[in-house]
Every structure is written in C-alpha cells, then in structure tokens.
Amino acid sequence: MILAKGxxxxxxxxxxxxxxxxxxxxxxxxLLTGKSGCxxxxxxxxxxxxxxxxxxxxxxxxxxxxxxxTTQLDTFRGQRVGIVFQRAHFIRSITVKDNIxxxxxxxxxxxxxxENLQISHLLNNYPSRLSQxxxxxxxxxxxxxxxxxxxLADEPTSSLDDxxxxxxxxxxxxxxxxxxxxxxxxxxxxxxxxxxxKSISLL
Amino acid sequence: MTLKLIIRNILYKPLSTVLSWILLLFGVAIISLLLVVxxxxxxxxxxxxQDVDLIIGAKGSPLQLVLSxxxxxxxxxxxxxxxxxxxxxxxxxxxxxxxxxYGDNFRGYCILGTDSSYIKKAQFARGKLFxxxxxxxxxxxxxxxxxxxxxxxxxxxHGQGIHGHQHxxxxxxxxxxxxxTGTVIDNLVITNIATIREIHEHHDDGDVDDHNEKQIxxxxxxxxxxxxxxxxxxxxxxxxxxxAASPVLEINRLVGLMGIGVITxxxxxxxxxxxxxxxxxxxxxxxxxxxxxxxxxxRSLGYSRxxxxxxxxAEGLLLSVVGFISGIVVSRIGxxxxxxxxxxxxxxxxxxxxxxxxxxxxxxxxxxxGIIASVFPALSVFKLNISKTLADE
Numbered sequence: 392m393i394l395a396k397g398x399x400x401x402x403x404x405x406x407x408x409x410x411x412x413x414x415x416x417x418x419x420x421x422l423l424t425g426k427s428g429c430x431x432x433x434x435x436x437x438x439x440x441x442x443x444x445x446x447x448x449x450x451x452x453x454x455x456x457x458x459x460x461t462t463q464l465d466t467f468r469g470q471r472v473g474i475v476f477q478r479a480h481f482i483r484s485i486t487v488k489d490n491i492x493x494x495x496x497x498x499x500x501x502x503x504x505x506e507n508l509q510i511s512h513l514l515n516n517y518p519s520r521l522s523q524x525x526x527x528x529x530x531x532x533x534x535x536x537x538x539x540x541x542x543l544a545d546e547p548t549s550s551l552d553d554x555x556x557x558x559x560x561x562x563x564x565x566x567x568x569x570x571x572x573x574x575x576x577x578x579x580x581x582x583x584x585x586x587x588x589k590s591i592s593l594l
Numbered sequence: 595m596t597l598k599l600i601i602r603n604i605l606y607k608p609l610s611t612v613l614s615w616i617l618l619l620f621g622v623a624i625i626s627l628l629l630v631v632x633x634x635x636x637x638x639x640x641x642x643x644q645d646v647d648l649i650i651g652a653k654g655s656p657l658q659l660v661l662s663x664x665x666x667x668x669x670x671x672x673x674x675x676x677x678x679x680x681x682x683x684x685x686x687x688x689x690x691x692x693x694x695x696y697g698d699n700f701r702g703y704c705i706l707g708t709d710s711s712y713i714k715k716a717q718f719a720r721g722k723l724f725x726x727x728x729x730x731x732x733x734x735x736x737x738x739x740x741x742x743x744x745x746x747x748x749x750x751x752h753g754q755g756i757h758g759h760q761h762x763x764x765x766x767x768x769x770x771x772x773x774x775t776g777t778v779i780d781n782l783v784i785t786n787i788a789t790i791r792e793i794h795e796h797h798d799d800g801d802v803d804d805h806n807e808k809q810i811x812x813x814x815x816x817x818x819x820x821x822x823x824x825x826x827x828x829x830x831x832x833x834x835x836x837x838a839a840s841p842v843l844e845i846n847r848l849v850g851l852m853g854i855g856v857i858t859x860x861x862x863x864x865x866x867x868x869x870x871x872x873x874x875x876x877x878x879x880x881x882x883x884x885x886x887x888x889x890x891x892x893r894s895l896g897y898s899r900x901x902x903x904x905x906x907x908a909e910g911l912l913l914s915v916v917g918f919i920s921g922i923v924v925s926r927i928g929x930x931x932x933x934x935x936x937x938x939x940x941x942x943x944x945x946x947x948x949x950x951x952x953x954x955x956x957x958x959x960x961x962x963x964g965i966i967a968s969v970f971p972a973l974s975v976f977k978l979n980i981s982k983t984l985a986d987e
Contacts, residue, residue, distance in 0.1 A: 436981040441894055462898050469896015476984055480891040484606035485599065493595060494895035533895070 392416055393438060393541050393573045398447035400433055410434050410447075411591055415573040417540070420564055422584065423577045425593030431577040432477070432545055434593065438575060439543050440468040452540040469494050473534030473572065475563070477546040479526035481518035487529050488514040495536045504532050507569070508562060524555050528562065535566050542572040548580050560586045596901075600908050603881070610877040614870055615917050621867030622921025622960060627928050628856055628863070629952040634944050635852075639665075639845050641777045645690070647823055649839045650679060650830060651812035656839035657848060663694055663812040664841055665778055666704040667942075669754055670697060673809040674836045682830060683813065687822035692814040695790040698750040698761070703736045705750050705766075705783040707790035712814075713772065716779050720744050721770030727789050731770040733780040735943070744768055750783075750793065764793045781942075867963060870917065874910050874967035882906065882971045889975055890983035902975040910968025911961060918960040922953065 394414045401407035408430040415421040425431050436442045437449065440456055443464060449456045452471055459467060481490050487510065492498050505511040508528045513521060521529065527547065534542055544563055548556035560576075560583060567574035576583065584590060604611050642664050651659040652672030661668035676693070683691040695707035706712070710723055713731065721744040724731055732742060742748070746768040752759040766785065774780055787810065817823060827838035882889070889902055929944055936942040 432985055433981070436985070439894070441981045441984070462900075465893070465896050465898040467896075468894065474894055476894075480887050480984065482599070482888045482891065484602040489595070489598065489602075493599070493892070494897065 392450075392452060393575065394448075394450040395438065396448040398434070398437060398445055398449065400430070400437060400442065400445040408433060410437075410593065413575075413591055415541075415575055415589075417571040417573055418568045420567060420574040420576065420587045420589065422587040422590035423575065423593060424579060424581075424584070424590055427579060429593045431579070431593055435474075435543050435545050435575070435577045438541070439472050439474045440464050441474075470496065470537055471540045473537065473539035473542045475527070475530045475534045475542070475544040475547055477549060479518075479523075479530040481526070481529075483518060485517075486514065487516050487518060487521070490518060491529065491533045491536055493533075500536055500538065504535060504566075507566065508532050523550060524559075527551070527559055531559075531562060531566065535570055535572070538570045539572050542567050542570075542574045544574070544576045546578050546580070547576060548578065548583065553582065556580070556582055557586070596905060600905055600912060603885075603905075604909055604912060607877065607881060610873070610880070611913070614873040614877055614913055615920070617866055617870030617873050618914060618917025618960065618963075619921045619924060621863050621870050622918050622956060623924040623928065624859060624863035624866065625956055626922055626925035626953055627932075628859055629950055629956070630925065630929055630948070631932065631944065632856055633950055633952070636849065638942065639849070643841050643845065644777075645816050646814045646841050647817045648815040648827060649812055649841055650674065650682065650815060650836050651839070653835065653837045656837060657844045659812065659837065659839045660841045660844040662696075663814065666696070666706070666782065670811045671837070673811055674813075676808040676810050678834055678836060679810065679813050682826070682834070682836075683815070685822075685826065687817055687819065687826060688815055689818040690816040693787060693810045694812045694814065695787045695810045697754075697811065698752055698790070698793070699754055699756065699758075700736070700748055700750050700766075700783050701740060702756045703733075703739075703781055703783055704754075705730075705785060705790070707785055707787040707810075709786065713779060713784060716775050717773045719771045719773045721768070724769055724784070724786055724789075727786070727792055728764065728766055729769045729789070730766040730783050730785040731772060732768055733772055733782045733784070734774040735780040736783055737768075737771045742768055742771075744771060761793050867960070871963035871967045874913055874964060875971065878906060878910055878968055878971040882974060886978070886983055889978055890980045893975075893978065893980045894984060899976050899978075903972045906972035906975065907965070907968045910964045910972075914960050914964025918957055921960075 392415070395410070396412045398410040399407045410430070413421065423431055423434060433442065437445050443461070454467065456464065456467070482493065485493070488501070491501060495501070505514060508531060510525065510528050510532060513525055513529065518526065518529070542563065547559050547563065551559060563574060563576070564586070576587065646664060649659055649663045651663060651670065652674050654671030658668050659671050662670045679693070690711065692708055692712050696704055698705040719734065721731070737743065747765045749765060750761050752761060766783070772779060791808070823840065827840065830836055830838040892902060893899070933944040936944060
C-alpha cells in the first residue's frame with residue numbers, strides 16, 4: 392500500500408513541483424502520466440525513497456518515510472521497494488543471476504521468478520550480452536526479488552515496440568498481482584492507458 | 595555476495611589491477627628482502643664478534659684481517675712472529691688471547707689451527723677435542739655437507755681455493771663433530787696449531803716455511819676493560835711489525851658502506867610502493883567514475899553509503915594484502931636463491947622463513963597505502979546523488 396499526500400518538491404532556483412495526492416493498494420496498478428519535464432521521474436524517485444528532501448507525507452506499508460533516517464530509508468528501500476528504471480542499469484562485472492541477487496534477502500524466489508519472466512536461460516550471462524527486452528525482464532526480476540510492497544516503473548515501455556510494450560506491461564501487472572505489490576508506473580506513453588485503468592495525469 | 599562483488603570489481607579491469615599488484619609486489623619484495631638480508635648479516639656479524647675486542651695480525655688491510663681472522667672469507671694478510679705476539683699478550687689489560695693459524699682448506703672450508711679456547715662455547719655432537727697432531731674437529735656444516743663422522747680422514751688443500759695444491763700424505767683424522775652454533779665455527783675444520791706447522795714445515799712443493807722463529811697468522815684478543823682498546827691498538831700499530839684491528843670498527847665501516855647501497859635500494863622500493871599506491875588510487879578513481887551508475891543502482895537497491903564505502907575500501911585493501919603476501923613470497927624465493935649462492939660461495943646460510951618485526955611494519959605501511967589510495971575514491975559515495983545519477987544516464 393502506498394499513500395502520498397501534499398507532496399511538493401523544488402529543485403534549486405526552480406519553482407516547486409506540486410503533486411496530487413495518490414494511493415495504490417497491494418496488487419493494484421496506478422499510471423502516472425504527463426508531458427516531459429512535468430516531474431514524473433522526480434515523483435517516482437520520491438515514492439521510491441531515492442529523494443528525501445521533499446515536503447508532504449509519504450507512507451508505504453503504513454511506514455511514514457519522512458521519519459526514517461538515511462540508513463533506515465536505505466534498508467526500507469532495499470526490502471520494501473522495487474524499482475524498474477527507464478534504462479536498465481546493471482553491474483557489468485557480475486552475471487545476470489548475481490545482478491538479481493545483489494540486494495536479495497535470500498534466493499528462494501529466484502527460480503520461480505526466472506521462470507515467470509522467462510529468463511532462466513540467461514542467468515549465467517553477463518548483462519552486456521542481453522537484448523533490450525531481456526534487460527527489461529531481468530530488471531523486473533531484480534525489482535521483485537524481495538517481494539516488495541511497492542513496485543515502481545519509470546517509462547518501462549519507452550523504447551519498446553507495441554508488442555514488447557504490451558508484453559512488459561502484462562508482466563509487470565501479473566507479477567505485481569502475484570506478489571501483492573502496489574504497482575506505480577510513470578509514463579508519457581499513451582499506449583499504456585488501455586492497459587491500466589487507474590491513472591493520474593501530472594501537469 | 596559482497597565479497598563476490600569486491601573480487602569481481604577488482605578483476606573487471608585486469609590490466610590496471612595487475613599493474614597495481616605488480617608494483618605492490620615488487621615494492622614489498624625488495625624491502626622485505628633487504629630487511630631480512632640486513633638483519634641476518636648483522637646478526638651473523640655480531641654472533642661471530644662475541645668475545646673478540648681486537649685482532650692482531652700482519653700489516654695490511656685491517657678489514658681484510660677481520661674478514662680473514664673472524665669470518666674466514668678473505669685471504670690472511672700474512673704471518674706474524676709468535677715471539678712478538680707473546681710480548682704483547684702478556685699485557686695485564688688482556689684477559690684472553692686465542693692464536694690462529696690458517697691458510698689451508700678442505701673442500702672450501704677453512705682449516706683453522708688454534709687452541710681449545712676457540713671452541714669452548716661450542717658443544718660436541720660426537721667425539722672429543724683434538725689432543726694430538728693431525729686430529730681435527732669439524733663444524734656441523736662441514737660434517738653434514740661432506741658426510742663425515744668421527745674416524746673419517748681427509749687431506750687439506752693449500753690456500754683458499756678448492757683446486758690448490760693438496761698436502762698429500764698428511765691425513766687429518768676427525769676426532770669430534772660440533773653441534774650447530776650459528777656462528778662461523780659451523781663452517782670450520784679446527785685442529786691444533788702444531789698440525790698446521792707440521793704440514794707446512796714438510797711442504798712438498800718446495801715452499802718451505804723455513805723461518806727460525808715460530809709463526810702464526812693472527813691472534814684474537816679480549817680485554818679486561820675498554821681501556822685496553824684505547825691503549826694497545828695504537829701501541830701495536832706504532833711499535834711492532836704487526837697491526838691491530840678492531841673488528842667492531844671495521845665491521846661497522848663495512849656495514850656502513852653496504853648501508854649506502856641498502857638505503858638506495860630502500861628508497862627505490864619506497865618509490866615503487868608510492869607508485870603502487872598511486873596506481874591503486876587512479877585505478878579505483880577511474881573505475882569509480884565508470885561505476886557511478888552502478889553505485890547509484892546499489893544505493894537504490896538498499897545498499898547504505900557506509901556499505902558502499904566499505905566495498906571500495908575493501909577493494910583497495912584486498913589489493914594491498916594480496917600485494918603484500920605475494921611480495922613476501924617473492925622475497926623468500928629471492929632469499930632462497932641468494933642462500934644457494936651465499937652457501938656455495940661463503941658457506942653462509944640465510945634463514946629464509948623467519949618473519950621479522952620490520953615486516954610487520956611493512957604490512958602496516960602496505961595496508962596504509964591501500965587505505966590512503968582507497969579512502970578518497972570511497973568518500974565520493976557520500977556525495978553521490980542517486981536520483982540525479984540514475985536519471986542522467
């Protein structure tokens with residue numbers, strides 16, 4: 392469960408970004424749309440605990456993130472938040488399997504997750520050898536490995552064709568439902584509005 | 595997983611890692627080798643100098659006299675008259691004097707004519723002291739190397755070289771084997787002075803010692819008080835045909851001369867280690883710049899700043915530890931090779947596997963270099979803006 396109220400954020404020398412209140416229950420999906428530069432990624436980073444100098448109230452799993460110290464926030468993020476970035480970031484020196492497990496509490500979920508995302512055959516490869524679609528699926532696996540309360544995805548389909556975009560969104564929704572994670576997707580891709588009914592437009 | 599990450603990160607750029615490692619290895623190996631050799635030489639020198647305050651011998655180089663009379667690694671400066679020696683050694687300042695007569699060898703090991711006081715501190719492994727002419731006591735290395743025991747016989751060779759003229763017909767009989775002493779005694783064949791004289795009086799190559807008065811090669815002197823060292827050397831050098839050399843003074847001079855070379859090598863090794871530190875620093879710094887996104891990613895996955903700081907520090911430290919261990923291994927291999935040479939040429943055995951206090955300091959210095967080289971790159975994780983970094987790529 393994610394709940395955000397009265398979130399505002401201001402970059403140095405720029406007017407503050409005011410975000411609408413939002414909430415998303417476990418297993419549900421929420422789409423955040425808006426034009427480039429409206430602060431979509433910034434909001435996603437706030438929701439993911441990557442930015443902490445915002446105003447407002449943010450709760451995930453009934454934990455008020457505003458009250459956490461930096462170290463507590465790190466631990467919370469590692470255990471309760473999964474993030475799929477716009478571009479798949481990997482640690483190039485380790486295998487796909489180790490990239491997924493790099494922050495995992497344990498590896499019990501790995502096999503099932505790899506089968507669900509059809510990446511079992513890629514586990515011993517290095518990230519540089521993966522296609523874009525494969526990278527996206529591995530990034531989703533890494534985000535889900537700790538069964539997070541919140542799964543955040545930043546423009547997950549921006550560089551994919553229709554077929555692959557639909558497949559990624561289906562995967563995200565299925566896996567979020569399976570792990571009872573609240574799925575929040577930030578996008579400017581109108582194709583996704585067909586896939587996810589609940590959406591908020593950022594101005 | 596963290597250890598795996600550290601190792602993988604170190605190995606990800608093998609060329610720069612190998613460069614840092616090799617520089618550390620050579621720096622540590624050179625300094626360690628110098629430390630061990632210097633320590634063992636000084637120990638060896640001081641062991642053999644016990645109970646010798648002064649050496650009296652023929653005029654010539656005082657260092658040569660010391661090296662020949664105490665360490666038996668140089669030719670004697672000549673012979674001196676026993677009568678002249680006797681006039682000196684009865685001086686009340688002298689507590690003990692040991693006459694030495696040498697100039698022959700057995701398979702490269704010096705044959706030394708002396709009296710029982712020379713080996714009074716050594717213990718017999720087997721047999722007893724020589725009492726008659728042509729009886730000999732062997733130092734432990736001589737007996738072991740030549741597979742000899744009590745009852746064995748051998749022939750001496752004239753001079754210091756093993757290919758010199760053999761004193762045929764003069765068979766030494768081994769009557770005793772000494773326990774290892776860690777001193778030059780281990781590498782000596784010891785007999786009485788009468789034996790040396792007998793062999794050379796009947797020298798079969800015509801080089802007969804036909805002097806009317808008896809001669810010896812040198813005398814080791816121990817004084818009752820330091821006053822002896824102030825008075826006697828000057829008196830001997832100025833009023834007799836002999837010279838007096840202070841072994842401590844000569845050896846200090848020799849060590850001092852060697853020290854210039856040692857210090858130069860030490861500076862070179864320190865420069866190599868500083869370069870190694872710079873190499874580790876540059877390697878980590880460059881890698882960190884490339885790994886900025888990976889660091890931000892790990893932070894987004896829940897790694898704390900302290901954990902990332904520790905990972906980078908551990909990379910530098912691991913390189914330092916590996917560099918130190920391999921450096922020590924290379925130093926010991928070098929020491930073994932050096933030992934083979936020193937053993938063959940000078941019958942001087944270096945102990946390869948002792949670990950020195952100086953090497954503990956070297957370990958601390960190496961770790962210090964690793965820490966200093968890693969700490970600045972590692973500190974940059976505290977300034978990392980995760981959101982901006984991940985949004986930038």
